[in-house]
Amino acid sequence: MTSSHTDCHFCLQSLRGRKYALRGENAYCVPCYDSLYANPCQECKLPIECSSKDLAYKGRHWHEGCFRCAKCSRSLVEKPFAAKDEVLLCTECYSDEYSSKCFHCQKTIMPGSRKMEFQGSSWHESCFVCQYCQQPLGTKPLITKDNENYCVPCFEKQFAHHCYACKKVITSGGVAYHDQPWHKECFVCAVCNTQLSGQRFISKDEYPYCIDCFSKFHAKKCAACKKPIAALGGAKYISFEERQWHGECFSCTKCSVSLVGQEFLTRQDDILCHKCGSAS
Numbered sequence: 001m002t003s004s005h006t007d008c009h010f011c012l013q014s015l016r017g018r019k020y021a022l023r024g025e026n027a028y029c030v031p032c033y034d035s036l037y038a039n040p041c042q043e044c045k046l047p048i049e050c051s052s053k054d055l056a057y058k059g060r061h062w063h064e065g066c067f068r069c070a071k072c073s074r075s076l077v078e079k080p081f082a083a084k085d086e087v088l089l090c091t092e093c094y095s096d097e098y099s100s101k102c103f104h105c106q107k108t109i110m111p112g113s114r115k116m117e118f119q120g121s122s123w124h125e126s127c128f129v130c131q132y133c134q135q136p137l138g139t140k141p142l143i144t145k146d147n148e149n150y151c152v153p154c155f156e157k158q159f160a161h162h163c164y165a166c167k168k169v170i171t172s173g174g175v176a177y178h179d180q181p182w183h184k185e186c187f188v189c190a191v192c193n194t195q196l197s198g199q200r201f202i203s204k205d206e207y208p209y210c211i212d213c214f215s216k217f218h219a220k221k222c223a224a225c226k227k228p229i230a231a232l233g234g235a236k237y238i239s240f241e242e243r244q245w246h247g248e249c250f251s252c253t254k255c256s257v258s259l260v261g262q263e264f265l266t267r268q269d270d271i272l273c274h275k276c277g278s279a280s
Helices: 030-037 091-098 152-158 211-217 274-279
Strands: 020-023 026-029 054-057 060-063 081-084 087-090 115-118 121-124 142-145 148-151 175-177 180-182 201-204 207-210 237-240 243-246 264-267 270-273
Touching (some): 148 152, 270 274
Antiparallel strands (some): 020 026, 081 087, 115 121, 201 207, 264 270
């Protein structure tokens, strides 16, 4: 730069007809300006003279020719770049070294591009799609099966079970009864609608019943005490001519001796031990 400034502010030599540099309101001859204010190049450590382009990044300076990728040495002038531990790298080298790989295509997810993350893995946005309809999943709800991701409608269409009772999709959990899937909340006693999931129940004519309802409406009644004969736990009972007894109730009507495993006689509705029957 040439100007009407007369003398260098530092060495006081005349600037007439000479190039100079301004700093604030003061003019300096080129040698003085370079010695006083030129920034050292981060790469070559030489001063960046005022006749050279000074490229700066986060308080550090480079000659234009020194501003290169630390790995492949390609110029970074007017190019996108990234820094790692104060080392400058072109986007390709940075990606090779540090960027995530797409779980689907295994290619590098370039810095600045949108990355989707799910279950500890990363995807290109364009690769993070429903396995069935191939539409982007983005942040929509999804379901994973066999390491493949599906949007909810496609998963329900392809894989989901439908409840035998309400016919709606079972999205989680569920109960199997007679080889049919049920919602837990739909699997209820056929009489009182008590939920049976995780509870003991009895099946009759393909319908499930809670213990109380089965005992009340369907269980065999003891001919002696008239109480239900429990159907669970392998309860022992005696059956004779369409009548049933609890094991402990099957005794002689007259002397009350147990008839379990013994010979007995019948007289009308009575059952009698051999002794009492013979004496009558």
